[in-house]
Amino acid sequence: MKAPRGFLLSGVRAGIRRKRPDLALVVAEDGASAAAVFTKNRFQAAPVVLSRRALLKSRGRVKAVVVNAGCANAITGREGLDAARRVRARAAELVRCREEEVFLASTGVIGVLLPEGKIRRALPEAVARLSPSGLDAASHAILTTDIAPKTARATFRHGGRRGSIVGFAKGAGMIHPNMATMLGFLMTDAAASPALLRAALREAVDASFNAISVDGDTSTNDTVLLLASGKMGGPALDDESDGDFRRALREVCLSLARMIVRDGEGATRLLHLEVRGARTEKDARLAAYAAATSTLVKTALAGGDPNWGRILAAVGRSGARFSAGRISLEVGGLTLVREGRPVDYREKDAARLFSREDVPVVVDLGAGRASASLITCDLGHDYVSLNADYRS
Amino acid sequence: MKAPRGFLLSGVRAGIRRKRPDLALVVAEDGASAAAVFTKNRFQAAPVVLSRRALLKSRGRVKAVVVNAGCANAITGREGLDAARRVRARAAELVRCREEEVFLASTGVIGVLLPEGKIRRALPEAVARLSPSGLDAASHAILTTDIAPKTARATFRHGGRRGSIVGFAKGAGMIHPNMATMLGFLMTDAAASPALLRAALREAVDASFNAISVDGDTSTNDTVLLLASGKMGGPALDDESDGDFRRALREVCLSLARMIVRDGEGATRLLHLEVRGARTEKDARLAAYAAATSTLVKTALAGGDPNWGRILAAVGRSGARFSAGRISLEVGGLTLVREGRPVDYREKDAARLFSREDVPVVVDLGAGRASASLITCDLGHDYVSLNADYRS
Numbered sequence: 001m002k003a004p005r006g007f008l009l010s011g012v013r014a015g016i017r018r019k020r021p022d023l024a025l026v027v028a029e030d031g032a033s034a035a036a037v038f039t040k041n042r043f044q045a046a047p048v049v050l051s052r053r054a055l056l057k058s059r060g061r062v063k064a065v066v067v068n069a070g071c072a073n074a075i076t077g078r079e080g081l082d083a084a085r086r087v088r089a090r091a092a093e094l095v096r097c098r099e100e101e102v103f104l105a106s107t108g109v110i111g112v113l114l115p116e117g118k119i120r121r122a123l124p125e126a127v128a129r130l131s132p133s134g135l136d137a138a139s140h141a142i143l144t145t146d147i148a149p150k151t152a153r154a155t156f157r158h159g160g161r162r163g164s165i166v167g168f169a170k171g172a173g174m175i176h177p178n179m180a181t182m183l184g185f186l187m188t189d190a191a192a193s194p195a196l197l198r199a200a201l202r203e204a205v206d207a208s209f210n211a212i213s214v215d216g217d218t219s220t221n222d223t224v225l226l227l228a229s230g231k232m233g234g235p236a237l238d239d240e241s242d243g244d245f246r247r248a249l250r251e252v253c254l255s256l257a258r259m260i261v262r263d264g265e266g267a268t269r270l271l272h273l274e275v276r277g278a279r280t281e282k283d284a285r286l287a288a289y290a291a292a293t294s295t296l297v298k299t300a301l302a303g304g305d306p307n308w309g310r311i312l313a314a315v316g317r318s319g320a321r322f323s324a325g326r327i328s329l330e331v332g333g334l335t336l337v338r339e340g341r342p343v344d345y346r347e348k349d350a351a352r353l354f355s356r357e358d359v360p361v362v363v364d365l366g367a368g369r370a371s372a373s374l375i376t377c378d379l380g381h382d383y384v385s386l387n388a389d390y391r392s
Numbered sequence: 393m394k395a396p397r398g399f400l401l402s403g404v405r406a407g408i409r410r411k412r413p414d415l416a417l418v419v420a421e422d423g424a425s426a427a428a429v430f431t432k433n434r435f436q437a438a439p440v441v442l443s444r445r446a447l448l449k450s451r452g453r454v455k456a457v458v459v460n461a462g463c464a465n466a467i468t469g470r471e472g473l474d475a476a477r478r479v480r481a482r483a484a485e486l487v488r489c490r491e492e493e494v495f496l497a498s499t500g501v502i503g504v505l506l507p508e509g510k511i512r513r514a515l516p517e518a519v520a521r522l523s524p525s526g527l528d529a530a531s532h533a534i535l536t537t538d539i540a541p542k543t544a545r546a547t548f549r550h551g552g553r554r555g556s557i558v559g560f561a562k563g564a565g566m567i568h569p570n571m572a573t574m575l576g577f578l579m580t581d582a583a584a585s586p587a588l589l590r591a592a593l594r595e596a597v598d599a600s601f602n603a604i605s606v607d608g609d610t611s612t613n614d615t616v617l618l619l620a621s622g623k624m625g626g627p628a629l630d631d632e633s634d635g636d637f638r639r640a641l642r643e644v645c646l647s648l649a650r651m652i653v654r655d656g657e658g659a660t661r662l663l664h665l666e667v668r669g670a671r672t673e674k675d676a677r678l679a680a681y682a683a684a685t686s687t688l689v690k691t692a693l694a695g696g697d698p699n700w701g702r703i704l705a706a707v708g709r710s711g712a713r714f715s716a717g718r719i720s721l722e723v724g725g726l727t728l729v730r731e732g733r734p735v736d737y738r739e740k741d742a743a744r745l746f747s748r749e750d751v752p753v754v755v756d757l758g759a760g761r762a763s764a765s766l767i768t769c770d771l772g773h774d775y776v777s778l779n780a781d782y783r784s
Contacts, residue, residue: 040709041705041708041709042707042708042709042712042714042716043704043705043708043716044716072701074701074705075701075704075716075729075732075733075734076733076734077717077731077732077733077734078733079733109699109701110699110701110702110704110705111700111701111704111728111729111734112701112734113734218709219705219709220701220705220708293685295687295771307501307502308503309464309466309467309501309502309503309504309612310502312435312467312502312503313433313435313466313502313611313612315434316433316434316435316612317432317433317434317610317611320434322434324434324435324436324467325469336503337467337503339469340467340469341467341468341469341470341471342467342468342469342503342504342505379687
């Protein structure tokens with residue numbers, strides 16, 4: 001997959017991870033407008049702190065993006081900030097831009113200082129390898145426990161021309177309920193102001209990455225960045241004319257989000273949970289969150305077990321307001337519970353629906369009109385194997 | 393272990409579970425004062441609904457307790473209530489008491505109607521086998537996925553006499569964060585009013601069972617019952633003189649709670665997490681809860697991995713208010729993080745502390761004086777095996 005016009009990418013080995021590419025570089029040849037969404041965790045990793053400030057200082061201009069895997073550089077105090085600053089200074093020097101035009105992102109183990117020497121020494125090779133077709137290398141270099149790289153592309157029309165949006169991401173290794181770092185990088189050749197990008201990105205993230213997690217339930221490093229090079233030519237996007245761009249952006253984000261959850265560590269099955277009929281959106285989210293994060297629900301899902309009782313028990317303790325006698329639940333169109341009582345369904349049918357790769361469950365609280373959706377993956381043996389010795 | 397004076401117990405096979413005892417009976421020969429704590433889940437199982445009402449109607453008097461495993465009789469609508477009522481009527485007939493003096497509890501699969509015929513047919517044998525030394529049989533008959541039965545005993549002095557408290561419990565199979573049903577039954581030969589028992593039980597439960605879970609994070613069936621036969625003789629307990637009784641009650645509850653978490657499905661290691669220095673107790677509980685329920689923290693614990701970053705990342709997204717630069721973390725007395733930065737400790741020392749059977753971790757938020765503690769178990773392969781096919 002080729003990057004949109006105006007972007008060069010590369011991915012190299014800096015030696016942070018053993019025998020794996022672990023350093024990605026994106027350069028906007030003539031700079032780009034930028035907008036980003038960051039983690040809401042109280043612990044903000046050093047690259048998050050610096051990149052947030054840099055975007056403000058540069059007024060939404062980015063020339064280079066430096067991403068490393070293997071070390072999150074989170075909860076590392078002043079030393080962590082200093083290490084990240086040295087990486088940034090070296091990158092600015094190499095791509096010839098101001099330091100605030102360098103955007104940093106890191107993912108990996110928390111509490112370990114960034115091996116900045118390794119990164120600085122690898123940067124010249126990353127610059128040398130920059131290429132319009134470097135997406136593959138870059139998307140590999142940001143992975144941690146992900147099984148496969150994640151890239152997506154969509155096109156849009158504006159002012160009689162065709163533009164493209166290309167994104168790459170790394171999985172929240174652990175997806176829901178405890179995201180490891182999720183990183184997403186989106187590039188477009190559209191011309192757009194940082195303000196327009198911010199609004200479009202917020203909307204797209206809410207409909208995609210935030211539907212596989214929950215706002216606030218974020219790691220120390222989560223970052224989604226959108227860059228616009230303006231190289232497609234023609235008029236800049238404006239609020240009146242950005243409809244097709246926003247659609248394409250949502251499409252790319254949704255594709256990446258689905259790949260992330262599908263690649264959830266050891267995941268074999270997805271639960272698409274919709275909570276309807278809630279009194280407020282907050283109630284709907286509470287209920288969906290409790291069920292989607294329940295290890296009982298996720299292990300039952302791993303076994304393809306139609307144990308809907310675990311879903312409702314989680315909803316019941318979620319804090320969402322509803323009356324037990326009004327709840328209903330269906331899976332793949334088959335109603336299992338109506339008005340708080342199991343209906344007369346065939347166990348075989350339920351078992352079949354719960355053992356598919358995608359299990360769509362709707363819980364109706366019967367208490368109002370608000371709704372919320374979440375996608376979560378099952379929790380099987382591979383998850384345990386991957387996470388019990390992640391650091392070793 | 394013998395029951396306190398005034399109590400007879402038995403455990404038999406009703407055929408709800410395959411080839412396992414699944415029906416326990418407790419009879420207070422001359423009745424008992426009673427107090428109970430029930431689940432706060434919005435879905436209250438039929439036995440919870442009926443027992444709560446019965447205690448009100450009988451003004452805290454209980455003659456018989458009927459407990460079945462294998463079926464929770466939760467989310468079963470009116471039919472579930474009717475089935476439970478028929479069990480209760482048969483028990484009242486057999487032990488010759490009023491229906492409201494029969495206390496019911498169930499545990500097992502949710503959403504399946506109670507096989508009340510099997511229970512009614514097994515009740516006569518349960519009555520025939522009643523014995524002061526039936527604790528062992530009864531404690532076995534209430535288990536689901538628990539590895540071993542859980543019983544505890546303590547003595548106390550009152551009015552120059554010695555009394556005893558004996559309890560038995562079944563594990564929240566899944567302990568924290570998603571309790572399956574936790575049942576606890578406590579018997580004493582003290583003489584006490586239901587009001588005094590209620591106060592003492594609430595206090596003891598808060599210090600024990602609620603420290604392995606969190607108030608509100610309860611299944612559809614959770615129940616803890618305290619019965620007092622008065623057979624030790626002497627004056628009744630009163631608020632001025634119940635100190636030693638309360639101490640003994642806390643002791644029994646704490647022993648049972650520890651056995652439950654130790655028996656957490658597939659558990660090999662316990663995390664004793666204390667959050668200190670919070671602005672409010674709510675903040676402390678939010679932080680402790682987020683870390684203790686994190687599957688990342690629990691899988692790292694299974695691997696004996698000193699990945700304290702996962703603990704802090706969970707605290708950071710918990711919603712608790714604190715400043716990242718003021719947090720500190722220690723394990724078994726060894727400080728790993730101070731003022732938001734890792735200190736210079738030896739990885740080997742941290743690894744050794746995290747691979748013990750009990751891992752005591754203290755997180756100090758540096759934001760106030762409130763604190764909260766939780767005990768949680770690790771999440772290993774056995775947990776997945778047990779839960780992926782619990783119903784099959």
